[in-house]
Amino acid sequence: xxxxxxxxxxxxxxxxxxxxxxxxxxxxxxxxxxxxxxxxxxxxxxxxxxxxxxxxxxxxxxxxxxxxxxxxxxxxxxxxxxxxxxxxxxxxxxxxxxxxxxxxxxxxxxxxxxxxxxxxxxxxxxxxxxxxxxxxxxxxxxxxxxxxxxxxxxxxxxxxxxxxxxxxxxxxxxxxxxxxxxxxxxxxxxxxxxxxxxxxxxxxxxxxxxxxxxxxxxxxxxx
Numbered sequence: 001x002x003x004x005x006x007x008x009x010x011x012x013x014x015x016x017x018x019x020x021x022x023x024x025x026x027x028x029x030x031x032x033x034x035x036x037x038x039x040x041x042x043x044x045x046x047x048x049x050x051x052x053x054x055x056x057x058x059x060x061x062x063x064x065x066x067x068x069x070x071x072x073x074x075x076x077x078x079x080x081x082x083x084x085x086x087x088x089x090x091x092x093x094x095x096x097x098x099x100x101x102x103x104x105x106x107x108x109x110x111x112x113x114x115x116x117x118x119x120x121x122x123x124x125x126x127x128x129x130x131x132x133x134x135x136x137x138x139x140x141x142x143x144x145x146x147x148x149x150x151x152x153x154x155x156x157x158x159x160x161x162x163x164x165x166x167x168x169x170x171x172x173x174x175x176x177x178x179x180x181x182x183x184x185x186x187x188x189x190x191x192x193x194x195x196x197x198x199x200x201x202x203x204x205x206x207x208x209x210x211x212x213x214x215x216x217x218x219x220x221x222x223x
Contacts, residue, residue: 006030007073008040009066011080011091015044016153019113022145023079025155026111029168030075040077041066043090050090056097067094071102075109075171078131082114082122087130095130103134109167111143120144141167 008027012019024040031038043050046067049060059067070076080087110127114120123142131138143164149157155164 003035003037004074005037005039005072006075006077007069008038008077008079009070010040010042011078011088011094013043013088013090015042017042017081018145018147018150018153019079019081019111021150021153021155022111022113022143023077026079026109026143026164026167027077029164030077030109030171033168034171036075039069041069043088043094046094050094053097059097063094067097071098073106075107076103076136077109077111078127079111079113080122080127082112082119085119085122086126087112087122092130098134100134103131103136106134106136107139107171108136109139109141109143109171111145113145114147116146119146139167139170141170143167 006027008023010017010020010023020040020042023042027038027040030036045062047060047062049058049063053059053063056064056067080091108131110123110131112119112122112127114122123144128138128142141163143160145155145157145160149155149160155161
């Protein structure tokens with residue numbers, strides 16, 4: 001079993017940026033908690049070929065690489081800056097070049113940034129319907145951050161940090177639900193009282209139980 005990979009995609013065009021910082025912060029929290037591999041990109045990584053590409057095949061090698069990373073990711077962390085109540089047009093154009101089936105059932109944690117609270121519903125009114133079209137699994141808890149949540153482009157708000165923690169914890173619940181749907185209800189035991197087939201946030205895929213018979217797996221184990 002290979003290590004799952006998180007890919008973060010920030011729809012921002014500047015560095016540093018609050019959106020890029022938020023996406024990386026969230027992705028690093030997920031990676032740290034569960035031991036996943038990590039890569040984060042922004043629109044600068046995509047490059048200028050996107051603006052003139054009507055078809056995916058017209059993207060240059062740089063943009064093709066980012067797009068392939070997005071569709072091949074095990075988990076996506078998506079972030080977009082808010083302009084006039086919505087995401088940037090070129091960010092949408094990048095998503096438009098993805099075939100709908102390529103994101104089907106993919107878990108996505110959506111995030112957004114904006115100048116103030118008036119843009120907070122962008123995650124629900126814009127981003128969630130967008131990825132709903134692709135039949136992706138957007139996690140229930142989205143993350144929105146305003147300018148006051150950052151200090152020198154670093155997440156500095158306790159409220160935002162708690163919201164991020166809640167979203168990251170949701171991944172555990174989502175994974176367990178997917179595990180139950182994907183696997184038969186029976187459980188596997190061995191004479192040494194080992195439960196098989198669960199990801200415990202490390203390279204190990206087997207979690208032993210304590211001598212008392214209680215499961216010794218960490219709380220964030222993912223099936």
